[in-house]
Amino acid sequence: MDIIRTEGLTKKYGSFTAVDGISFTVEKGTLAGFLGVNGAGKSTTVNMLSTLIEPDGGTAEICGMQLGKDNGEIRRRIGIVYQQNCLDDILTVRENLICRGVLHGASKKKAAESLERLSGILTLDDILGKRYGTLSGGQKRRCEIAAALMHTPEILFLDEPTTGLDPATRKDVWKTVEDLRKNTGMTVFLTTHYMEEAAAAGKIIIIGKGRIIDSGTPFELKEKYASDHVRIFCKPEAVGRISYKLAGMGFAPERTDLGLDFPVPSTIEAIEPLNEVRALADGFEVLQGTMDDVFLNAAGGVSPEK
Amino acid sequence: MQQFFELVKRNVRLYLRDRGAVFFSLLSMLIVIGLMLFFLGDMNIEAITDILGKFPGRDAAADEENAKLLVLMWTSAGIVSINAVTVSFASLSAMIKDRTTGKINSIYSAPVSRFTISAAYICSAWVSSVIMCTAALVISEIYCVSQGAEAFSVTAHLQLLGMIAVNSFAYSSLMYFASFLAKTEGAWSGFGTVAGTLVGFLGGIYLPIGALAESIGNGLKCTPIIYGASMFRQIMTEDMLSRTFDGISADIIGEYSEAMGITLTVFDNNVSCAADIVILLVFGGLFLVFGALVTEHSRKTDR
Incomplete structure (x- = not known):
């Protein structure tokens, strides 16, 4: 009610x-x-x-x-x-x-x-x-x-x-x-x-x-305004191969000090690329979008629905 | 009605517990006392003894003693009169603070009409004024009696209380209306300083009306303030006036009374106490209506 x-x-x-x-x-x-x-x-x-x-x-x-x-x-x-x-x-x-x-x-x-x-x-x-x-x-x-x-x-x-x-x-x-x-x-x-x-x-x-x-x-x-991020930890020699695989799946990985970082539309959509690079990675974490992102992207952007 | 009384209680408490506000609201009274004590008191006493000295066979020492008491009573009447202005002003400072700090919104969000809220502010200024003026009257009377004056009769007390109520009503209404002209606490405080000083002159309290040029005296008669002071003086100096001027002709007493603003003459007619009260009631009523109109206007234009 x-x-x-x-x-x-x-x-x-x-x-x-x-x-x-x-x-x-x-x-x-x-x-x-x-x-x-x-x-x-x-x-x-x-x-x-x-x-x-x-x-x-x-x-x-x-x-x-x-x-x-x-x-x-x-x-x-x-x-x-x-x-x-x-x-x-x-x-x-x-x-x-x-x-x-x-x-x-x-x-x-x-x-x-x-x-x-x-x-x-x-x-x-x-x-x-x-x-x-x-x-x-x-x-x-x-x-x-x-x-x-x-x-x-x-x-x-x-x-x-x-x-x-x-x-x-x-x-x-x-x-x-x-x-x-x-x-x-x-x-x-x-x-x-x-x-x-x-x-x-x-x-x-x-x-x-x-x-x-x-x-x-x-x-x-x-889900709408704050994209999740996948952070892959890997050895420097594996970076190139993982990047190639992810790019082939349509993702845009960026190199970091510890490995690679790439955005995913939602948490659930991190599963497929992770499975694909599983053998090459040492570890990973999925970082969920925050309300800060929502605030900055939605309130700051001001794109009314109506 | 319970909400109205609760608001009045709140506002009166806010005034009475604010030592700074209480002190500053009594500042004009302290200025009057200081002026009389150090500068004008002797001048006023001399004015009386000079008149009485023209009549042979009088006891000069007794005349001077009576003159002192008469001036004391005259000053006390001025103090009681002026307090209504300054206390109403100080009490309504709580409303200015409510408005400028946004506290008023928390009161407006209660299921109480804005008319009730405004009426509560005016009423609390009136209650504070009545309390402080009554206190000033009591303290003045105790002091005057300790100096040899007679205590007021029961009737005089009742009349004075009624006058305090009317005088306080007039200035609570005026101050409520004036509060809409002040948008900040600083502006209100500045207004209070000007009003407190001005009212002492307009009421013929710092300087008797007879000491001013006739045109200025006539100008003062166009403001209601002097009628309030006159009303108190008529009752408070009645006994001492007849004691001091015992055996002196009514014409001389009349002239003196007029010079001191005890009685006022308008178009060759003496203004009675009842007329003073009517003038103050009309004055208060007018500003109450103006205040209500401004309240309604501000309600419509509030952000």
């Missing part, structure tokens, strides 16, 4: 089209990655989906509600973690979180119950009485996530939530989100340009210059 469905969603600022008729779906309970370079239209899309700005065209359905008509109800069902910290430095974590819970329609009692539940899940117990401004970067991010979850949303929007954090904190925050998603079955919509984060998504939507470039599972996108 699709929990987010957009059709031709468009946002213009004067003559500049920030989001240009994008259509995509996100299935309930999944982690969807919204991938794109800076200025691609990621945040504008999230701002439209979270009702902060009005689209100039197209439609969107979130949790079965129509964007533009049921905005209040949509806001009750979504939580957002922004790139920048939004809680107040001079309030305690408890005060901040209770405030956010009540703002999202929870009674004080319910907000207190949510706080108790979330402080266990997100390990906030020791910092509830501390002022937010005195916390570390990782603790602050966990609090921001807790603030977005105080009203138990159906969808959690994460707008580049780990930008600016050190690698250890980023890993910590990401583990928190993953655990949370697995435990609650909540849908997570993540915008990022960190490839390792996007690689964990069940579906990735790539946006460039306001248009959807492609979408699919990380595997599908890697």
Whole structure:
């Protein structure tokens, strides 16, 4: 079941089209990655989906509600973690979180119950009485996530939530989100340009210059945009014969210090050439295409499907 | 409604816990105290003793003591009046910060209307202002009583609290509207410096209206600020005025009151306390409407 469905969603600022008729779906309970370079239209899309700005065209359905008509109800069902910290430095974590819970329609009692539940899940117990401004970067991010979850949303929007954090904190925050998603079955919509984060998504939507470039599972996108490489280790005297055989099969091997390297369209298609040169090679490894390759080739290249 | 009160609570907490904001919002008050203590206080006392000295048979020492207390009360009224401006300004700094840091988006993403959010900012500025003005009133009164003045009656207290509420409403609305003109925290801070200084002159708080040229005095009467100061002065100096000018003709008391901005005359009519309140309510109401219009405009043009 699709929990987010957009059709031709468009946002213009004067003559500049920030989001240009994008259509995509996100299935309930999944982690969807919204991938794109800076200025691609990621945040504008999230701002439209979270009702902060009005689209100039197209439609969107979130949790079965129509964007533009049921905005209040949509806001009750979504939580957002922004790139920048939004809680107040001079309030305690408890005060901040209770405030956010009540703002999202929870009674004080319910907000207190949510706080108790979330402080266990997100390990906030020791910092509830501390002022937010005195916390570390990782603790602050966990609090921001807790603030977005105080009203138990159906969808959690994460707008580049780990930008600016050190690698250890980023890993910590990401583990928190993953655990949370697995435990609650909540849908997570993540915008990022960190490839390792996007690689964990069940579906990735790539946006460039306001248009959807492609979408699919990380595997599908890697197959499409990131070619695998076969690295053959062999003795120098075998290089020429292996090269000749591979060239005869239509591959383009390149000499390296340790032997040969050649691209294959997919991992499975490495089997045939490897079998052919098996007797001449000392060893081999198949290097899968990375999400970095996908990002560079798809998002950087910008060749819209439409 | 719970969301509205939660937002008000948040904003008031943000102001009261920010020591820097509290200090700077009281800076104008400290300037007034400094001016009176080191420069203008003696001049104002002398102005009274000069008038009283023209009447033979008076106790000069008692007159001077009464004059000191009268000036003290007059200054206190100015302080209570000016605090509404500076505290409203400082309290709304939280809103400017929310806007400039993007924090406002996290509030807008809650199922709360923008009207409610705006109303909460205005209301929190009003609450902060009422708290600080009441505190200033209480401290001033304690000090004045310790110096020999009479404590205000229950009725006067109630009137003053009502006036604080009205004055705070007027400036919370004005500051909310003004906040849309400031796009950065720096611009807002600069505006605050100008407003804090200007209001002291416009309200005839640094210098009494009678010490200014008539044309400037008439100009001040076109702004609502002086009516707020006058309203407080009428109540706060009432007792000391009659004590100080005991046995002096009503005409002289009237002239002095007008020169000091205790009473204001517009088109040869004395402006009553009730009229002062109406002027401030209209002024506050107008800026509330302007603020609502600007809010709606900014909602439509938000990126």
